[in-house]
Amino acid sequence: MITGFAASIVEAWQELRVHKVRVLMSLIGVGVAVCALTLVVGFGDMMQKGLADEYEQQAGRDSTYTFSFQPIESDMGESEVEKVDAALKSTTERFGIRHVSAFGQIDTSISGPTGKVSATMYIVDPAFDDMRRLKVEHGRWFTEADKNNLSPALVADEDFLNEYGIDPASLPATITLPGETQSTGTVIGSVESTEYAEYGSLYVLNGQEDKVSTEVAAPTEFEMWLPPDEGKELSKQAVADLKRQLPDFDVYADRTDFASDMDESLGPVKNVLLTISVLILFMGMLGLLNISLVTIQQRIREIGIRRSFGATSRRIFFSVMMESVVATTIAGAVGVLIAVLVLKAPFVSELMFGAASSPQVPFTAVTVGMLVSVGVGALAGLIPAIVATKVRIIDAIRA
Amino acid sequence: MSPTEPMASTLLSLRHVSRSVPIAAGQALTILTDVNLEVDSGEHIGIVGRSGTGKSTLLNILGLLDAPTTGDMEFAGTPVQKISPNRAAAFRGRDIGFVFQQFNLLPGRTAVENVEAPLMYGSGREFRNRRMIAEEMLGRLGLGDRMNTKPNRLSGGEQQRVAIARSLVREPRLVLADEPTGALDVDTGVQVMEILDGITKDSGAALITITHDLAIANMASRQFSLGQGQLHPVVNGVTAEALAGGRP
Numbered sequence: 001m002i003t004g005f006a007a008s009i010v011e012a013w014q015e016l017r018v019h020k021v022r023v024l025m026s027l028i029g030v031g032v033a034v035c036a037l038t039l040v041v042g043f044g045d046m047m048q049k050g051l052a053d054e055y056e057q058q059a060g061r062d063s064t065y066t067f068s069f070q071p072i073e074s075d076m077g078e079s080e081v082e083k084v085d086a087a088l089k090s091t092t093e094r095f096g097i098r099h100v101s102a103f104g105q106i107d108t109s110i111s112g113p114t115g116k117v118s119a120t121m122y123i124v125d126p127a128f129d130d131m132r133r134l135k136v137e138h139g140r141w142f143t144e145a146d147k148n149n150l151s152p153a154l155v156a157d158e159d160f161l162n163e164y165g166i167d168p169a170s171l172p173a174t175i176t177l178p179g180e181t182q183s184t185g186t187v188i189g190s191v192e193s194t195e196y197a198e199y200g201s202l203y204v205l206n207g208q209e210d211k212v213s214t215e216v217a218a219p220t221e222f223e224m225w226l227p228p229d230e231g232k233e234l235s236k237q238a239v240a241d242l243k244r245q246l247p248d249f250d251v252y253a254d255r256t257d258f259a260s261d262m263d264e265s266l267g268p269v270k271n272v273l274l275t276i277s278v279l280i281l282f283m284g285m286l287g288l289l290n291i292s293l294v295t296i297q298q299r300i301r302e303i304g305i306r307r308s309f310g311a312t313s314r315r316i317f318f319s320v321m322m323e324s325v326v327a328t329t330i331a332g333a334v335g336v337l338i339a340v341l342v343l344k345a346p347f348v349s350e351l352m353f354g355a356a357s358s359p360q361v362p363f364t365a366v367t368v369g370m371l372v373s374v375g376v377g378a379l380a381g382l383i384p385a386i387v388a389t390k391v392r393i394i395d396a397i398r399a
Numbered sequence: 400m401s402p403t404e405p406m407a408s409t410l411l412s413l414r415h416v417s418r419s420v421p422i423a424a425g426q427a428l429t430i431l432t433d434v435n436l437e438v439d440s441g442e443h444i445g446i447v448g449r450s451g452t453g454k455s456t457l458l459n460i461l462g463l464l465d466a467p468t469t470g471d472m473e474f475a476g477t478p479v480q481k482i483s484p485n486r487a488a489a490f491r492g493r494d495i496g497f498v499f500q501q502f503n504l505l506p507g508r509t510a511v512e513n514v515e516a517p518l519m520y521g522s523g524r525e526f527r528n529r530r531m532i533a534e535e536m537l538g539r540l541g542l543g544d545r546m547n548t549k550p551n552r553l554s555g556g557e558q559q560r561v562a563i564a565r566s567l568v569r570e571p572r573l574v575l576a577d578e579p580t581g582a583l584d585v586d587t588g589v590q591v592m593e594i595l596d597g598i599t600k601d602s603g604a605a606l607i608t609i610t611h612d613l614a615i616a617n618m619a620s621r622q623f624s625l626g627q628g629q630l631h632p633v634v635n636g637v638t639a640e641a642l643a644g645g646r647p
Contacts (some may be wrong), residue, residue: 003526007519018507159531308464309517310492314484393464397503 004315010063012322014368017329026291027331029284029393034335034373035342038175042343042365044270048262049362053259055258056133057194060223062259063231066103067222067242073249081218087245088185088222089134090237097224101125102206107199108178112164118199119160123209123219130189131225134343139171139189142205152177152208159193159308160200178213185212203240223256231255292384304396314391320388324381325374334372336366343349403572409473410439410572410605411461416470416480417628418456429568430456432628434470440572442597443606445619447633452625454609455577462575462609463487475572492520496566496604498595500578502558504550510537510561511546519567525569536564556587563595567602574599576608580615590617 014022056062069084070076092100104123110115111217126142128134134141146153154175158168166173168190177185185204193200209216226234235253242251296303303316313321342348343361430453438444448454459465460472463479466489470486472480474490482490496517502512511533525532537546540560545552550558559579559599565573576595580588592608592615599606610616622633 003523006525011519014508038508094449225492234409301503303507305505306516306520308462308491308503310488310490310520312488314485315488394459396501397464 002263004318008319008322009326011319011391012326015319015323016327022291022295023327026288027327029287030139030281030328030373031333031335031338033284034369035279035282036280036335037338037372038336038339038365039276039342040270040273040277041117041368042339044273044359045364046343046360049242049360051262051265052161052259053133054159054195055262058258060131060257061133061225062257063226063228064253064257064258065224065226065231065238065253066206067080067224067235067239067251067253069220069242069246072248072250073173076218076220082248084220084222085248088243090245091241094223094241095234097226097234097237097238099127099131101128101131101223102219102225103128104209104217105207107214108203108213108215110178110200112175112203113233114165117163118131118273119156119202120197121202121204121212121216123204123206123216127204128203128223128227134237136191138168139187140179140201141189141191146188146206147207149208150302151183151254152211153205154185154186154187155189155191155203155214157191157193157197157201160202161187161190163200175210178215183211184357205235211310217305224253228259229395246355258298268298281372282374285380288324288328288380291382291389292380296320296384297385299388300391300396301398303391304393304398307393316391317385317389320385321378321381324384325377328373328377328380329370336369339369340366400549408440410435410440410442412436412471412473413460413467414471416460416467418453418460418465419468427621429498429628431460431467431630434628434630436630438573438605438607440602440605441600441601443619444608445616446607446609446630447607447611447613447616447622449611452509453628454625457625457630458575459610460575461536461573463490484514492517494568494572496569496571496574498559498566498574498576498579500581502550502562502582504558504561504565506550509546509547510542510557510564511551513550514562514564514568516565519563521569525623533564533568533578537561540564554587555569555583556591559583559587559591560594561645563591563598567598568606570602570604572604574604574606576606579608579612580610580612585614588612588615592636596620603622 022365040184071080074080076178088100091097101124106121107118108121109118126144129136129141136155139155141155156164161168164175166175166187171190172186172188174184179182191201204212204216206219209319220319222236224235232255239251241254243249306316340361413434413436416431416434417429418428419427422428422562434457446454447459449576456457460467463474463482467480471478479487479490487597508516511530513527516535518525518532529562535545539584540563542557542560542564544555545557550561553561559582575593579595580591583591596606596618606619608615608619616622623630624633
């Protein structure tokens with residue numbers, strides 16, 4: 001069995017070697033088609049990944065729910081904040097929710113050495129960097145211990161630091177905080193700037209917002225990153241649990257990440273490209289099938305000779321099939337390689353994803369390309385293989 | 400026969416074998432009628448006959464490429480007249496070697512690759528050692544310096560020697576040669592037949608040669624003529640009359 005398989009591969013390879021020009025011509029179509037398919041799958045996946053990264057930075061990961069707390073008959077005072085904190089702690093512990101962060105946002109203006117610097121200030125918890133895929137470039141992100149600092153810890157993005165006049169490599173650095181008190185805070189780290197933001201960003205730890213500015217109110221919204229499969233159900237249960245603990249509050253949760261929008265954004269484009277690729281692939285396969293059938297007719301004598309050596313019809317079937325599979329696998333590998341080189345080409349990354357970074361070439365694209373190559377080979381080899389087994393040995397030898 | 404006397408082992412036997420093919424509705428053309436033949440191991444048999452007398456049909460039946468319409472046939476004691484195509488293929492691969500008039504070498508492959516080809520259908524050991532076995536066989540046939548030459552660069556005699564090497568590479572018990580010298584000049588033909596005869600004798604394989612050539616037929620230890628679908632033994636060598644009339 002193993003010998004038969006190995007011998008079939010050897011036979012197939014010899015056949016391809018002997019007829020290399022014919023094989024090359026017939027496989028160009030398959031190689032191009034597999035390359036196109038791999039490119040489409042690769043581009044699709046990379047775009048999806050790029051978009052997902054951007055969406056996750058903007059609105060959190062799949063699936064992020066924002067919980068809002070509004071006191072029914074009062075304002076959000078110190079006691080209300082404490083109640084919400086206690087309820088949140090209890091609920092997240094009860095349901096095993098590990099990624100929770102406050103999310104407050106306010107536009108502010110900070111006096112820098114060269115004048116006023118506009119910034120968006122975010123009030124967050126230490127889990128926020130994971131939840132939003134924030135990449136710390138210099139220094140570090142918040143820890144729970146930072147909540148005890150007398151001088152509030154801050155993390156800024158590069159846009160803010162540049163405008164303020166701080167070299168990110170020189171962190172930590174002290175900045176003057178907004179407000180009349182002219183108090184100071186310590187920038188402990190910097191993160192990448194987002195493309196969509198109008199101003200630079202400044203992150204403040206939840207609980208320290210009052211030390212930063214008297215204008216900043218305590219956050220009333222909290223984000224939770226929940227498992228996508230059970231996010232909906234879990235958010236309902238969490239809301240019920242929070243309402244039970246906070247009868248004087250309006251508590252509600254909404255899904256706020258953009259993951260569900262992804263298919264709407266990319267789906268139609270991907271489908272059109274995929275359809276075109278499959279059509280190209282089909283045409284390549286037809287070309288291969290056509291040439292294979294003509295070749296089999298020319299090789300009837302050879303098949304007869306092999307039958308006289310003792311080749312069974314099953315073995316002939318397998319050999320002819322393997323010729324096709326081995327050939328398309330090689331063509332597919334070349335096609336996939338070209339596609340990967342194109343996907344990795346710097347000008348393509350720049351064009352598609354901007355110069356900063358591009359997602360890795362997805363393994364799915366390579367796998368799909370190779371599987372399709374083998375599949376096309378098997379399909380295109382099927383009919384010639386059946387024809388080959390129907391050859392009468394005596395007629396074949398005399399052909 | 401005394402118990403100490405060596406027994407002649409019958410390799411192949413045909414009893415009352417006939418072959419007919421349908422030519423129209425309800426009509427059949429009889430090609431072979433009541434053919435009886437016994438071939439012993441190591442024996443060399445020559446069969447002569449004019450064109451269209453059924454020589455190739457007989458060879459196809461002997462080589463299990465075709466099946467008789469009626470009659471019994473045994474190969475090494477195994478009834479083979481109605482075996483499945485796969486079993487026939489197994490017999491052919493293991494026990495039968497073919498030498499064709501037109502050599503039938505695989506185009507584009509070198510001499511050694513052609514000789515290796517049957518070993519692709521052999522045992523694991525044969526497959527693994529195919530190059531060594533093929534080179535050894537080509538060496539025995541005096542083609543040690545032509546191993547990597549493709550058929551179109553070989554002379555007719557060399558091509559037929561490659562074909563002989565290929566037919567013998569799995570050490571078959573029966574070698575069937577269909578007009579093996581038909582595409583060669585007289586001298587080369589005789590040389591090739593001497594090689595074929597010698598090498599099959601050495602290996603103990605039976606050799607059945609089907610030919611038009613009286614000289615080639617007369618190299619066999621027993622001769623038969625085929626005429627009107629019947630096989631007749633020829634005594635005292637094949638003559639032109641035997642070839643023309645299909646009778647001894």
